[in-house]
Amino acid sequence: xxxxxxxPSKLTINFVLPYQSEISNKEVCALRPSPxxxxxxxxxxWQMGVLPGHVxxxxxxxxxxxxxxxxxxxxxxxxxxxxAFVHANSITDIVAVEAVPVDHIDPSLVQKGLAxxxxxxxxxxxDFEKAEAQIGIDVHSxxxxxxxx
Amino acid sequence: MAMxxxxxxxxxxxxxxxxxxxxxxxxxxxxxxSELGPMGARSIxxxxxxxxxxxxxxxxxxxxxxxxxAASKLRSVQVRTENSRGFWQPFTALLGDNPSVDVKxxxxxxxxxxxxLCGGINSTSVRVSKALYKLTSGPxxxxxxxxxxxxxxxxxxxxSKNSIEMNITELQKNPLNYTQVxxxxxxxxxxxxxxxxxxxxxxYQSVVSFLPTVSTILSPETVEKESEAGGKLGxxxxxxxxxxxxxxxxxxxxxxxxxxxxxxxxSLENACSEMGARMSAMDSSSRNAGEMLDxxxxxxxxxxQASITTELIEIISGASALTGFSQSARATDNIQYRRYACMxxxxx
Numbered sequence: 001x002x003x004x005x006x007x008p009s010k011l012t013i014n015f016v017l018p019y020q021s022e023i024s025n026k027e028v029c030a031l032r033p034s035p036x037x038x039x040x041x042x043x044x045x046w047q048m049g050v051l052p053g054h055v056x057x058x059x060x061x062x063x064x065x066x067x068x069x070x071x072x073x074x075x076x077x078x079x080x081x082x083x084a085f086v087h088a089n090s091i092t093d094i095v096a097v098e099a100v101p102v103d104h105i106d107p108s109l110v111q112k113g114l115a116x117x118x119x120x121x122x123x124x125x126x127d128f129e130k131a132e133a134q135i136g137i138d139v140h141s142x143x144x145x146x147x148x149x
Numbered sequence: 150m151a152m153x154x155x156x157x158x159x160x161x162x163x164x165x166x167x168x169x170x171x172x173x174x175x176x177x178x179x180x181x182x183s184e185l186g187p188m189g190a191r192s193i194x195x196x197x198x199x200x201x202x203x204x205x206x207x208x209x210x211x212x213x214x215x216x217x218x219a220a221s222k223l224r225s226v227q228v229r230t231e232n233s234r235g236f237w238q239p240f241t242a243l244l245g246d247n248p249s250v251d252v253k254x255x256x257x258x259x260x261x262x263x264x265x266l267c268g269g270i271n272s273t274s275v276r277v278s279k280a281l282y283k284l285t286s287g288p289x290x291x292x293x294x295x296x297x298x299x300x301x302x303x304x305x306x307x308x309s310k311n312s313i314e315m316n317i318t319e320l321q322k323n324p325l326n327y328t329q330v331x332x333x334x335x336x337x338x339x340x341x342x343x344x345x346x347x348x349x350x351x352x353y354q355s356v357v358s359f360l361p362t363v364s365t366i367l368s369p370e371t372v373e374k375e376s377e378a379g380g381k382l383g384x385x386x387x388x389x390x391x392x393x394x395x396x397x398x399x400x401x402x403x404x405x406x407x408x409x410x411x412x413x414x415x416s417l418e419n420a421c422s423e424m425g426a427r428m429s430a431m432d433s434s435s436r437n438a439g440e441m442l443d444x445x446x447x448x449x450x451x452x453x454q455a456s457i458t459t460e461l462i463e464i465i466s467g468a469s470a471l472t473g474f475s476q477s478a479r480a481t482d483n484i485q486y487r488r489y490a491c492m493x494x495x496x497x
Contacts, residue, residue: 014239018327018413021235056388058243060399083406085243085388093239095410097327 011052013068013092015077017099022077023068050086057086061096063139065146076102078146080139107147114140195456198449202442209438215266216431223356223424229325230353230417237364237414240407243388248365250375252344255285255292256314258337258412260350260419261301263318268426270351270359270419271300277361278305278349282312285347295337297416314341321420327413334409344371346408350415351422357429359422364411369400451495458488 015023048059061084066077082096117136124130259278261271278294278301285292293314296302302316315337323329346366351359367375465480 014235016235016239018233018236018410019229020232058388058399058403060402083239083403085239087242091242093242095236095239095406097331 011050011054011090011092013094015066015068015094015096015099017096022099050084050092052090054086054090054092056088057084059084059086061094063142065102065142066094066096066099076146078102078105078143102146105143105147110140110143110147114144195449195452198445198452202445202449205438205442205445209435209442212431212434212438216428216435219424219427219431223421223428226325226417226421226424227353230414230421233414233417237407237410240403240410244367244372244407246365247367247375248347248363250345250365250367250371252367252371253290254342254344255290256295256341256343256346257281257285257292258295258346258348259297259301259305260348260416261296261298261304262419262423263299263321265300266427266430267423268430270422270426271298271304273361274349274351274419275301275304277363279309281347281349281363282309293341295341297333320416325413325416325420327409330413330416331409334405334412338405338408344368348411348415350419351426353418353421353425356425359426362415362418364415366404366408366411369397369404372400372404447495451492454488454492454495458485458492461488 013023014021061079061082063080064078066079068075068077077099078101079094079096080098082094082099084095085093087093114137117133117140121130121133121137124133257278259274261274265271282292282294292312294305294309294312295315295317296305296313297317297320299318302313302318305313317333317336320333345368348364348366350362350364352362354360461484465484469480
């Protein structure tokens with residue numbers, strides 16, 4: 001996609017999931033996805049902000065919060081994983097495997113899941129089981145953070 | 150002697166209406182099924198035609214039912230297909246579509262159905278795959294197939310058995326979902342080396358039109374090469390990589406994710422096309438069965454009436470032989486004349 005001469009005032013986003021296009025061609029002011037960062041410690045909560053005129057970027061997303069700011073409204077989604085592409089003409093595409101609006105998440109289940117996976121990690125024997133448990137813990141702690149943050 | 154003459158007359162006139170009839174089976178039925186009834190009376194059997202009519206009617210019922218089933222399945226898959234069409238668009242926006250990329254290792258992923266009776270869609274997919282194989286093969290280049298679906302495997306195994314790398318069947322046992330396809334994509338990526346993956350499927354446009362489509366996915370190395378060479382991918386370098394991974398890792402993940410997304414959409418579209426093709430195939434099948442049934446009914450009625458005429462003639466001739474010749478001759482002539490006039494009217 002080509003670079004326009006001036007910076008547009010709004011960001012156009014397309015947010016797609018395997019089973020539907022969540023948002024298509026909506027104009028928003030800002031976007032905050034959580035990109036994946038394998039080098040840092042996983043417990044750090046890092047966010048990236050996307051505003052109109054952002055440099056073209058490819059970002060891999062980790063389980064975390066995606067908040068879409070439209071004027072004064074903020075819609076928060078919890079994204080399991082995916083990619084975000086910011087193009088030079090201020091069109092952003094977000095492709096996610098699974099995303100739910102944050103208000104659809106039940107906090108008690110999140111706590112329970114976190115406890116379950118922590119227990120599984122402690123009792124895991126093979127590397128495969130350990131990895132599975134670790135992934136579960138990551139997702140649930142991100143869910144926790146998303147609910148509170 | 151009169152009886153024999155009338156009988157011969159009867160049979161000759163029976164055979165001539167039959168020759169008007171285009172149905173070969175009816176003719177052979179009449180010729181081969183005249184039997185001797187009790188007391189030596191001959192009766193033409195309508196059993197064969199009746200059996201055929203029953204079987205054709207059953208076939209018509211079955212094909213109608215299959216059409217209804219396909220229509221209902223189509224409706225549900227169509228919704229999901231249209232929703233998933235946005236899924237691969239971001240990748241094309243980023244990387245562009247490069248069907249004409251020239252690489253050493255090509256892998257052709259052909260998506261076909263497991264069940265038959267779906268018209269010609271599997272044959273078109275296989276034909277496109279074979280054409281693509283010819284296009285991409287050459288010195289130092291190798292092309293392999295990965296076949297999804299039973300029908301494709303059968304058709305490709307006939308002449309390209311050695312080039313089939315993997316074969317996956319029973320894809321549609323459970324309704325298609327992304328998790329299943331991503332596991333499949335993972336499997337394929339693990340087992341084949343590739344520079345470019347080409348997915349061949351039938352894109353669903355409407356109930357009667359399906360377009361064979363090829364989607365190309367490049368491996369990360371090829372993406373790098375193409376971006377350095379300029380062209381459509383040239384601007385890829387202008388994209389920063391956010392997130393602390395190296396560019397190579399991100400590109401690798403990107404390629405794998407792209408493959409699973411495109412495969413998901415492709416298999417949904419193919420399932421949709423399969424249902425649509427099956428619907429139209431079963432529809433034309435029911436229509437043909439209906440036409441055949443009409444023709445068979447006509448033949449059946451003609452046969453039935455001819456046999457009644459013959460019986461009547463025999464009875465009357467027999468009676469006349471007992472009572473008197475001239476009286477009965479006039480009577481039988483009348484009956485014969487009237488019956489044959491009716492039959493001729495029926496034919497036209």
